[in-house]
Amino acid sequence: MHRSAIVPLLIWKYKTWIAIAVFSFLYVGQIAYTNHLAGKLRIAGEQCNAKIQKIEQKHLKALAEKQNLINQVSADYETLKSEQRVQVETVTREVQKIIERPVYRNDCFDDDGVQQLNSLIASGASKPP
Numbered sequence: 001m002h003r004s005a006i007v008p009l010l011i012w013k014y015k016t017w018i019a020i021a022v023f024s025f026l027y028v029g030q031i032a033y034t035n036h037l038a039g040k041l042r043i044a045g046e047q048c049n050a051k052i053q054k055i056e057q058k059h060l061k062a063l064a065e066k067q068n069l070i071n072q073v074s075a076d077y078e079t080l081k082s083e084q085r086v087q088v089e090t091v092t093r094e095v096q097k098i099i100e101r102p103v104y105r106n107d108c109f110d111d112d113g114v115q116q117l118n119s120l121i122a123s124g125a126s127k128p129p
Helices: 003-013 016-096 111-122
Strands: none
Touching: 003 016
């Protein structure tokens, strides 16, 4: 037999083992490629999570700053409100000290005023004393 005839004969004789070897090689290659893609996917996921955490931290920081600003405005408002409340109380106390008897009633004159008017009417004077 010639050498060129031996190779096809050997291939035909060991065709099952050759097929097993080829499929095994393809299987190992597919596993290696799948692992390579899984590694890339894991790295991309880690980068995405890092970006998300960075954005969350930025938003939390902005939220904290706004909350501090709101708290400061609220404290300023309460301070001004308490100052106004003190001023109103002071004015109310002074007014209550000044008024000793009611000013506005159905009568225009109190008892002393009515007595003086009656004495003027009785004396016939046109001008008050």
